[in-house]
Amino acid sequence: MDWIAFALxxxxxxxxxxxxxxxxxxxxxxxxxxxFAGRRWVEAALALPLVLPPTVLGFYLLVxxxxxxxxxxxxxxxxxxxxxxxxxxxxxASVIFNLPFxxxxxxxxxxxxxxxxxxxxxxxxxAPWRIFTRIEFPLAWPxxxxxxxxxxVHTLGExxxxxxxxxxxxxxxxxxxxxxYDRVQAFDNAGAASMAAVLLxxxxxxxxxxxxxxxxxxxHVG
Amino acid sequence: MAEAATELLPAATGLLPAATGLxxxxxxxxxxxxxxxxxxxxxETHALVGPSGSGxxxxxxxxxxxxxxxxxxxECGGAAWYDxxxxxxxxxxxxxxxxxxxxxxxxxxxxxxxxxxxxxxHLPARDRAARATEMLARVHLTxxxxxxxxxxxxxxxxxxAVARALARDPQVLLLDEPFSAVDRVTRQKLYxxxxxxxxxxxxxxxxxxxxxxEAAMLSDRMxxxxxxxTLQTGTPREVMTRPxxxxxxxxxxxxxxxxxxxxxxxxxxxxxxxxxxxxEVAGEPSFAAGTRVCWGIPVAGVLLHxxxxxxxGEHENPVDGxxxxxxxxxxxxHMGMRVDGAAALLWLKVxxxxxxxxxxxxxxxxxxxxxxxxxxxxxxxxxxxxxSA
Numbered sequence: 001m002d003w004i005a006f007a008l009x010x011x012x013x014x015x016x017x018x019x020x021x022x023x024x025x026x027x028x029x030x031x032x033x034x035x036f037a038g039r040r041w042v043e044a045a046l047a048l049p050l051v052l053p054p055t056v057l058g059f060y061l062l063v064x065x066x067x068x069x070x071x072x073x074x075x076x077x078x079x080x081x082x083x084x085x086x087x088x089x090x091x092x093a094s095v096i097f098n099l100p101f102x103x104x105x106x107x108x109x110x111x112x113x114x115x116x117x118x119x120x121x122x123x124x125x126x127a128p129w130r131i132f133t134r135i136e137f138p139l140a141w142p143x144x145x146x147x148x149x150x151x152x153v154h155t156l157g158e159x160x161x162x163x164x165x166x167x168x169x170x171x172x173x174x175x176x177x178x179x180x181y182d183r184v185q186a187f188d189n190a191g192a193a194s195m196a197a198v199l200l201x202x203x204x205x206x207x208x209x210x211x212x213x214x215x216x217x218x219x220h221v222g
Numbered sequence: 223m224a225e226a227a228t229e230l231l232p233a234a235t236g237l238l239p240a241a242t243g244l245x246x247x248x249x250x251x252x253x254x255x256x257x258x259x260x261x262x263x264x265x266e267t268h269a270l271v272g273p274s275g276s277g278x279x280x281x282x283x284x285x286x287x288x289x290x291x292x293x294x295x296x297e298c299g300g301a302a303w304y305d306x307x308x309x310x311x312x313x314x315x316x317x318x319x320x321x322x323x324x325x326x327x328x329x330x331x332x333x334x335x336x337x338x339x340x341x342x343x344h345l346p347a348r349d350r351a352a353r354a355t356e357m358l359a360r361v362h363l364t365x366x367x368x369x370x371x372x373x374x375x376x377x378x379x380x381x382x383a384v385a386r387a388l389a390r391d392p393q394v395l396l397l398d399e400p401f402s403a404v405d406r407v408t409r410q411k412l413y414x415x416x417x418x419x420x421x422x423x424x425x426x427x428x429x430x431x432x433x434x435x436e437a438a439m440l441s442d443r444m445x446x447x448x449x450x451x452t453l454q455t456g457t458p459r460e461v462m463t464r465p466x467x468x469x470x471x472x473x474x475x476x477x478x479x480x481x482x483x484x485x486x487x488x489x490x491x492x493x494x495x496x497x498x499x500x501x502e503v504a505g506e507p508s509f510a511a512g513t514r515v516c517w518g519i520p521v522a523g524v525l526l527h528x529x530x531x532x533x534x535g536e537h538e539n540p541v542d543g544x545x546x547x548x549x550x551x552x553x554x555x556h557m558g559m560r561v562d563g564a565a566a567l568l569w570l571k572v573x574x575x576x577x578x579x580x581x582x583x584x585x586x587x588x589x590x591x592x593x594x595x596x597x598x599x600x601x602x603x604x605x606x607x608x609x610s611a
Contacts, residue, residue, distance in 0.1 A: 116327035117327045117328075120386075121329070122315055123288070125343050125390050126340060
């Protein structure tokens with residue numbers, strides 16, 4: 001059992017959820033309630049990680065993060081090390097490939113809130129922030145919770161993108177999914193089996209817990 | 223009763239400065255055309271009536287600040303809430319309007335108590351619970367404070383919505399088809415409750431409904447709306463018996479509208495030539511002799527002559543014909559009478575027992591009187607076209 005890889009995976013999943021919660025809420029609310037020209041293109045782009053092979057997504061992210069890209073250069077001049085093959089780069093990639101898992105359930109949840117309920121809150125004199133915390137957030141909570149759980153377990157399980165962007169640096173980018181692959185390559189089936197079992201049980205419990213809280217229609221993987 | 227109340231209200235006579243009540247002027251072309259004028263004094267219940275799609279709800283949402291019309295001005299209590307010329311457009315939060323939504327739009331995850339407390343943000347936090355309990359008691363919901371909306375009946379949900387709308391101490395109460403989502407029995411009960419409630423409220427109340435009877439029963443004045451245009455405002459009786467034109471007559475379901483020409487005019491009376499006779503019309507003539515007009519009469523202004531004995535009004539505009547249609551509605555018999563020599567039907571109603579005693583049946587010859595003071599003259603419109611419009 002590679003505990004360093006396991007801890008790194010948990011850390012990556014936790015940070016991904018932490019970044020995607022506010023980002024996802026903001027984007028999901030806009031997509032749910034503010035029709036704008038070209039919305040379907042934005043929605044399609046956000047759904048791409050669901051259908052693209054992880055290697056394709058990983059390849060583009062690698063190019064976009066690399067030392068020759070503007071993003072890679074800015075990061076390197078600010079921090080002194082490269083964006084690729086670093087935890088920061090891995091987190092950014094993780095946030096991107098988890099966008100549909102976070103946004104879609106939240107968007108469905110916000111869409112399910114009747115327009116008149118929000119209008120009624122405004123007519124009650126509630127300020128926009130109070131409407132969000134007292135009305136919108138509680139009503140969308142099942143969807144928000146499933147978004148967070150899906151993002152978390154999906155980060156634990158992602159393999160292709162992580163390998164492309166992060167490589168396999170112990171303690172920095174070697175997640176549990178990579179570690180399992182390493183063990184199999186080294187003909188250590190027993191090591192792979194124990195880690196795979198941990199991942200399986202953890203994911204199963206998390207999803208079951210989310211299904212128990214959320215109404216089924218709010219869970220929408222894509 | 224509604225009429226008596228109106229007479230007590232200075233607003234109905236236009237003596238009260240409009241500034242203290244609600245004053246709405248709106249015009250827009252799209253998405254829904256609007257050309258609306260509406261005034262409502264404190265303590266007055268004003269019904270906004272029109273078929274579905276006529277823009278009633280849009281006007282209400284404009285008042286609440288949920289929709290901005292292209293041009294116009296809305297003022298309440300002397301303050302401008304919306305004024306396109308002065309670039310004023312207050313948010314719903316800043317307007318102090320209590321709105322009861324058609325399907326109530328209660329917060330489904332909050333108890334009745336918390337729904338009302340949500341609208342009490344203007345009070346210190348420690349006073350809100352007591353105030354909410356008091357508001358719920360006012361709408362007869364004591365004991366149900368902890369229930370969620372889904373655990374309440376339709377009528378109870380409507381009461382929570384009313385309590386929530388009033389909790390803000392609003393300057394105007396807006397009711398959007400508040401009785402459409404409940405069954406008939408509950409509706410009758412809620413009518414009585416609203417009648418009681420509005421007597422205790424000293425604020426303008428705007429009631430949106432497509433139901434004329436509801437409007438007549440609950441409002442002091444009503445405004446007829448058609449395709450976003452306010453056509454006529456007056457007491458329910460005025461609008462329903464003296465519609466401004468044939469279009470309003472159709473919208474208030476005045477069945478008897480016919481075309482004629484003014485034959486004679488004199489002080490306090492006029493004669494209109496119709497179907498080969500001259501009908502006597504009471505009241506100061508508003509049209510010159512020779513003018514083409516439409517005339518209408520409410521079904522209650524058409525009196526059936528008893529066969530055995532001539533009745534009152536026998537000499538008032540007698541008209542002969544035969545019964546073409548009979549329709550029993552509740553305790554009344556509605557009859558369509560084919561007037562001798564005329565194409566259209568003249569509708570009247572009598573209590574069913576009277577119809578039976580007079581052996582009214584399809585094909586029977588009858589004679590009626592058209593009460594001179596019930597006949598109402600309107601500007602001429604092509605009736606065939608109006609109906610299809």
